Amino acid sequence: MIRKLLKKILGENFTENNAKLATVNFAIVLLMFVLSGVMLFFLPEQVSILHNGDTQYPLPSVLAVWLLPTIALIINIGFIKQKRLSAMNTFIFIILLIVMMASYISQI
Amino acid sequence: MIIKRTLYKTILKNKSNPIITLSLLMIEIYMGYLVWYVLNLYLPKPISNYRLLVSIWVIWICAFVAVYKIPDQLFTNRQIKDILCFPVSGRKLVLLVVGRLACSQFGITISAFWSYFLYDCTDWALTVIVILFSLVSSWVVDLLVLIASTTIGNMLSVFCVGYGFIIFQYGAFLLLTLSAGGLASRILFWPGFLAQMNTIFAPNWWLLIAMLAALLSACCSYFCVRDGYIRSYLNTQNFQGRKTNKRIAPTKIKNPYLLLEWKRVLRNKELIFFSNIKNILTVLVLCNLLLQNLGWKGLPEKYALELFLLVSCCGVNTISSTAYSSDPNRAYVSFLPISTHRLFLWKTLQGFAWGEITVLLFWLGVTLVRAIPMTNACMLLLYGTAMNYGCSWLGVFLDYKMPRTPTSTNELLHGNISKVIVLFASIALTIWEIYFTRQIARFISLLSFAVCVSVCAVMVEFGYWLLCRRAFHD
Numbered sequence: 001m002i003r004k005l006l007k008k009i010l011g012e013n014f015t016e017n018n019a020k021l022a023t024v025n026f027a028i029v030l031l032m033f034v035l036s037g038v039m040l041f042f043l044p045e046q047v048s049i050l051h052n053g054d055t056q057y058p059l060p061s062v063l064a065v066w067l068l069p070t071i072a073l074i075i076n077i078g079f080i081k082q083k084r085l086s087a088m089n090t091f092i093f094i095i096l097l098i099v100m101m102a103s104y105i106s107q108i
Numbered sequence: 109m110i111i112k113r114t115l116y117k118t119i120l121k122n123k124s125n126p127i128i129t130l131s132l133l134m135i136e137i138y139m140g141y142l143v144w145y146v147l148n149l150y151l152p153k154p155i156s157n158y159r160l161l162v163s164i165w166v167i168w169i170c171a172f173v174a175v176y177k178i179p180d181q182l183f184t185n186r187q188i189k190d191i192l193c194f195p196v197s198g199r200k201l202v203l204l205v206v207g208r209l210a211c212s213q214f215g216i217t218i219s220a221f222w223s224y225f226l227y228d229c230t231d232w233a234l235t236v237i238v239i240l241f242s243l244v245s246s247w248v249v250d251l252l253v254l255i256a257s258t259t260i261g262n263m264l265s266v267f268c269v270g271y272g273f274i275i276f277q278y279g280a281f282l283l284l285t286l287s288a289g290g291l292a293s294r295i296l297f298w299p300g301f302l303a304q305m306n307t308i309f310a311p312n313w314w315l316l317i318a319m320l321a322a323l324l325s326a327c328c329s330y331f332c333v334r335d336g337y338i339r340s341y342l343n344t345q346n347f348q349g350r351k352t353n354k355r356i357a358p359t360k361i362k363n364p365y366l367l368l369e370w371k372r373v374l375r376n377k378e379l380i381f382f383s384n385i386k387n388i389l390t391v392l393v394l395c396n397l398l399l400q401n402l403g404w405k406g407l408p409e410k411y412a413l414e415l416f417l418l419v420s421c422c423g424v425n426t427i428s429s430t431a432y433s434s435d436p437n438r439a440y441v442s443f444l445p446i447s448t449h450r451l452f453l454w455k456t457l458q459g460f461a462w463g464e465i466t467v468l469l470f471w472l473g474v475t476l477v478r479a480i481p482m483t484n485a486c487m488l489l490l491y492g493t494a495m496n497y498g499c500s501w502l503g504v505f506l507d508y509k510m511p512r513t514p515t516s517t518n519e520l521l522h523g524n525i526s527k528v529i530v531l532f533a534s535i536a537l538t539i540w541e542i543y544f545t546r547q548i549a550r551f552i553s554l555l556s557f558a559v560c561v562s563v564c565a566v567m568v569e570f571g572y573w574l575l576c577r578r579a580f581h582d
Binding site (some may be wrong): 026070073074077078 | 127128131132134135138139141142145146149506509510525529
């Protein structure tokens with residue numbers, strides 16, 4: 001399905017490498033969703049998504065945990081539409097995954 | 109219906125796919141819910157006050173989409189030329205594209221408002237009127253963009269019509285950004301501003317006005333499209349940049365890398381002119397937002413605002429963040445005796461030199477306006493220059509590692525991903541410097557620490573370029 005999507009979008013620029021990278025990116029995003037779902041059982045009822053000095057802006061975990069995976073999904077679609085699939089983007093997704101997990105662990 | 113779909117696929121190379129559609133739907137539903145949840149939780153009640161605010165956001169997003177899509181899909185789209193020999197009228201094409209756009213705007217409006225009903229459904233009739241107002245207003249914007257595009261295509265000569273469209277798209281984009289930034293800062297930082305707007309806003313009357321405007325603009329666009337669309341489209345398609353037949357005197361090229369880069373930048377007038385204007389405005393909007401609070405109200409650290417101003421100037425360097433993707437000569441580099449390692453250095457230096465103009469302008473302005481002592485002013489300049497090199501290097505590096513194919517039609521967002529990453533990284537570094545000098549090492553002055561860090565960053569980057577030659581495929 002991802003190969004078909006890429007063939008449509010990238011046309012002549014479609015290569016095996018693109019297909020592999022897009023699959024890996026989608027897999028990372030999916031992993032982010034799954035991990036967020038798992039972390040939901042360990043996180044407190046409310047987690048802070050923003051702070052302004054000492055003022056915290058908490059949101060219920062059930063809502064806040066999907067924010068970073070959603071942002072990752074938007075970025076991934078943006079990369080595909082802009083024809084910017086590369087190893088560097090995949091690296092950015094891995095960093096985002098690590099940042100997400102670190103932020104969850106710091107709030108447990 | 110099938111003919112319409114085929115036509116749409118032919119002219120736009122329709123790329124709809126279940127994965128993308130499903131992802132977008134999910135994102136819209138989530139964002140819509142999150143917006144109303146945050147508004148309900150953190151802003152003063154009643155929640156009905158924020159219908160107008162969300163309505164303005166919706167119109168802004170729809171206007172941005174219209175300004176981006178209508179000229180691209182109806183005027184600069186080369187696919188339309190292929191089907192003009194078939195019995196398809198221009199009116200039908202326009203209706204098809206604008207109709208699809210209106211449908212997507214309907215989706216945006218619904219996703220922005222759906223979760224409002226979870227919090228308050230006492231006056232649902234009034235909410236529906238506000239939704240209709242947003243929808244009709246965004247359609248009015250579509251029609252106005254269509255009329256403006258047709259007028260540009262007809263009024264401007266074949267030599268400058270392309271520039272006309274660039275000015276229109278960029279100008280409208282900047283205007284939208286500035287107005288949205290101004291409105292957001294007023295709503296967030298001026299108490300009572302939203303309440304005052306709500307007293308002026310009578311949904312019924314405003315919907316009526318929007319409907320009348322839609323009727324009027326529909327009539328105008330009907331005549332515009334009927335009489336001028338095809339001519340306007342062909343005029344736009346025949347656009348070619350003015351070519352001078354200047355005879356070039358034979359010269360000895362001493363530094364081919366400098367020449368290659370110099371020509372790349374000069375060839376892209378859009379890069380120098382529009383990007384720099386866009387960058388200066390972005391810096392002004394960013395600093396305006398920072399000034400208006402966002403946690404930095406009455407900045408405790410001396411020169412924190414000046415550092416932010418300079419780092420924003422460095423972060424938005426388009427010439428470096430499009431160093432490779434805007435270079436058509438890149439295809440020849442692989443088989444010419446050109447060192448990609450040295451080419452990288454010259455791309456960084458060119459980006460640095462052009463970025464330094466903006467840095468110097470803002471540094472001069474901030475030194476004169478805020479009467480900064482000479483020693484500190486020099487340190488600020490050193491900081492700006494070092495960060496400028498650091499950001500240029502990072503921009504060129506990201507563009508080198510994340511190449512963009514030249515076949516992409518996405519010109520408005522050109523180079524923005526690298527630029528956004530550079531901006532985020534540089535601002536994050538400044539925030540960390542402020543945090544470090546405030547919380548951990550209070551005895552160090554922020555300015556001296558920032559200068560040291562920026563010089564270290566430049567040394568690390570230069571060292572990486574010097575020592576890790578393989579990273580640049582030399």
